[in-house]
Amino acid sequence: xxxxxxxxxxxxxxxxxxxxxxxxxxxxxxxxxxxxxxxxxxxxxxxxxxxxxxxxxxxxxxxxxxxxxxxxxxxxxxxxxxxxxxxxxxxxxxxxxxxxxxxxxxxxxxxxxxxxxxxxxxxxxxxxxxxxxxxxxxxxxxxxxxxxxxxxxxxxxxxxxxxxxxxxxxxxxxxxxxxxxxxxxxxxxxxxxxxxxxxxxxxxxxxxxxxxxxxxxxxxxxxxxxxxxxxxxxxxxxxxxxxxxxxxxxxxxxxxxxxxxxxxxxxxxxxxxxxxxxxxxxxxxxxxxxxxxxxxxxxxxxxxxxxxxxxxxxxxxxxxxxxxxxxxxxxxxxxxxxxxxxxxxxxxxxxxxxxxxxxxxxxxxxxxxxxxxxxxxxxxxxxxxxxxxxxxxxxxxxxxxxxxxxxxxxxxxxxxxxxxxxxxxxxxxxxxxxxxxxxxxxxxxxxxxxxxxxxxxxxxxxxxxxxxxxxxxxxxx
Numbered sequence: 243x244x245x246x247x248x249x250x251x252x253x254x255x256x257x258x259x260x261x262x263x264x265x266x267x268x269x270x271x272x273x274x275x276x277x278x279x280x281x282x283x284x285x286x287x288x289x290x291x292x293x294x295x296x297x298x299x300x301x302x303x304x305x306x307x308x309x310x311x312x313x314x315x316x317x318x319x320x321x322x323x324x325x326x327x328x329x330x331x332x333x334x335x336x337x338x339x340x341x342x343x344x345x346x347x348x349x350x351x352x353x354x355x356x357x358x359x360x361x362x363x364x365x366x367x368x369x370x371x372x373x374x375x376x377x378x379x380x381x382x383x384x385x386x387x388x389x390x391x392x393x394x395x396x397x398x399x400x401x402x403x404x405x406x407x408x409x410x411x412x413x414x415x416x417x418x419x420x421x422x423x424x425x426x427x428x429x430x431x432x433x434x435x436x437x438x439x440x441x442x443x444x445x446x447x448x449x450x451x452x453x454x455x456x457x458x459x460x461x462x463x464x465x466x467x468x469x470x471x472x473x474x475x476x477x478x479x480x481x482x483x484x485x486x487x488x489x490x491x492x493x494x495x496x497x498x499x500x501x502x503x504x505x506x507x508x509x510x511x512x513x514x515x516x517x518x519x520x521x522x523x524x525x526x527x528x529x530x531x532x533x534x535x536x537x538x539x540x541x542x543x544x545x546x547x548x549x550x551x552x553x554x555x556x557x558x559x560x561x562x563x564x565x566x567x568x569x570x571x572x573x574x575x576x577x578x579x580x581x582x583x584x585x586x587x588x589x590x591x592x593x594x595x596x597x598x599x600x601x602x603x604x605x606x607x608x609x610x611x612x613x614x615x616x617x618x619x620x621x622x623x624x625x626x627x628x629x630x631x632x633x634x635x636x637x638x639x640x641x642x643x644x645x646x647x648x649x650x651x652x653x654x655x656x657x658x659x660x661x662x663x664x665x666x667x668x669x670x671x672x673x674x675x676x677x678x679x680x681x682x683x684x685x686x687x688x689x690x691x692x693x694x695x696x697x698x699x700x701x702x703x704x705x706x707x708x709x710x711x712x713x714x715x716x717x718x719x
Contacts, residue, residue: 312666314637315480317348319660323488323543323629324352327603327651328359328436330373337384340646340655349662350426350442352381353473353488355545356651357438365435365462365469374433378440385426385442430475432456435468437544439488441475453478453530455516461492461506470506472544476516476531481665482637483530485537487514489544495624500574503547504584511535539635539662542588545599545653548575549626557624558611566596573627588632591643591658597625598645598654605649629656637663 320343341350357373358364427448431440443451455476462469472489489510492502511534518530531537550557550572560569570576570593578584600609600623608625631643639661646655 314666315664317662317664318343318345318641319349319351319541319662320347320657321351321486321541321543321631321660322353322655322657323355323545323631324646324648324655325355325490325545325599325629325651325653326357327653328356329651330357331376331380331650335380335650337380340648340657341381341384343659345659346424347659348444348447349479350381350385351486351541351543352440352442353486353543354436354438355488355490356436357433358436360436360469365467369433369435371433374431374438377438378428378431381440381442382426382428429477430454430456432458432473432475434458434460434471434473435462437468437471437473437488437490439473439475439486441477441486443479447479450480451477453483453518455518455530457514457516459510459513461509472510472514474510474514474516474534476537478530479664482539482663483537485531485534485540487534487540487542487544489542489546491545491547493547495549495626500548500551500578503574504578507584535634537635539638540633541660542585542632543630545628546575546630547628548573548578548630549628550574550597550624551577561597561608561611561625564596566594569597570627575627575630585632588634589640590630590632591640593627593643595643595645595656596654597627598656599623599626599628600652601649601654603649603652606647609652629653631656631658633660 320341322340324340341352354377357377358370364370425445426442427445429441429443429448429451431438453476457474457476458468459472459474460466460468461471470490470492472487474485474487476483476485478484487510489506491506492499494502514534516530516532518532534540550569551574557569557572575584575590579586579588579590597608601607602609602612610622610624629645633640641659641661643658644656646657648655
């Protein structure tokens with residue numbers, strides 16, 4: 243028996259769970275992504291719902307992209323991570339303050355942890371993709387809703403076809419023949435239990451993305467279930483390879499827990515693999531990367547759960563004084579990295595913000611500083627910088643590293659802006675290989691065909707989401 247709207251039949255549920263428990267690799271089309279590299283059917287609405295930016299407009303990007311040479315571009319990438327505490331977002335949750343930037347962004351990399359409660363049903367049962375679809379919808383609204391349209395009435399439910407309608411603007415107030423707003427496409431997204439990673443690119447960069455692959459590594463219950471672990475996305479933009487690794491590592495602040503987190507990092511680096519077909523490789527082009535460290539540029543983000551190796555009394559005093567640098571001297575991640583036990587060769591920006599965990603939900607108060615004064619249902623946890631962003635690779639410069647102030651969960655979101663150098667395609671090489679490369683991905687020869695195929699896959703994701711009942715969770719303002 244198959245799927246029925248609103249529920250999954252018991253006869254098919256064990257098969258889904260068995261694949262999850264045994265860590266079977268996903269099928270080629272088994273992850274939600276708007277990028278497809280093979281022929282797919284067209285939607286009857288494609289012709290009416292796609293707006294394509296003309297090629298002459300796409301090439302005029304001097305206002306947004308700094309052309310460092312004839313062989314490379316300097317793009318802006320915003321990376322964000324947020325542990326949302328197992329709560330589904332409510333309609334209208336404002337993400338614009340988190341995603342806002344004083345400079346136009348070319349790529350958004352957004353990672354979440356605990357988008358569903360980490361209970362036995364979600365860890366052992368079939369994936370609940372409802373909250374992920376809600377986050378995608380909210381992110382799309384934040385990225386693609388123009389200022390003067392923010393007060394306009396919203397539809398009670400958005401289809402993914404609506405989310406992928408293309409518009410563009412120059413960013414300087416000069417209108418084009420198309421709607422005056424820059425647009426972002428969902429390049430890829432992937433969920434493993436509570437970990438969710440999505441990558442958004444500017445609509446006119448979309449056709450330059452290739453070799454999209456995902457890989458999950460479970461490090462939770464029994465050492466392999468997905469309540470902890472990683473979701474990684476590999477992609478090539480022009481001639482530069484990127485890997486984004488969103489993780490939720492072992493929790494706890496007991497002595498020795500940092501060793502478990504180090505082990506998580508080591509196993510994720512060892513077990514993450516991106517499989518590519520033979521068609522992805524030609525004699526003139528190097529093969530796509532298979533491991534995390536094979537990529538030109540890597541971003542590691544998430545709730546890494548490293549704590550402070552110091553007593554509560556001393557920590558409380560430093561917190562009241564807001565002496566962040568003194569507290570950071572006890573930061574486990576920095577101590578372990580300096581000792582060469584984890585993230586050797588990786589970089590992290592200077593932290594000049596308050597610890598991001600653990601807050602009383604919907605407040606600005608740490609649990610540790612209030613639980614002694616009044617009864618609290620919250621677990622006492624020493625405040626720490628659990629939420630981090632690291633990177634490695636040549637041609638990357640961090641422009642800022644800050645935290646957001648949304649009170650939605652017991653974590654504060656963290657985000658970072660990068661300047662990223664991207665290599666352009668060699669025109670002579672591209673011409674020589676055109677006869678080989680074209681058959682491998684006929685659906686992305688033009689922006690229109692790429693977007694049409696993207697819409698079909700997004701619509702299928704929406705239909706799949708509707709087959710699963712989702713329980714409402716309490717939300718904060």
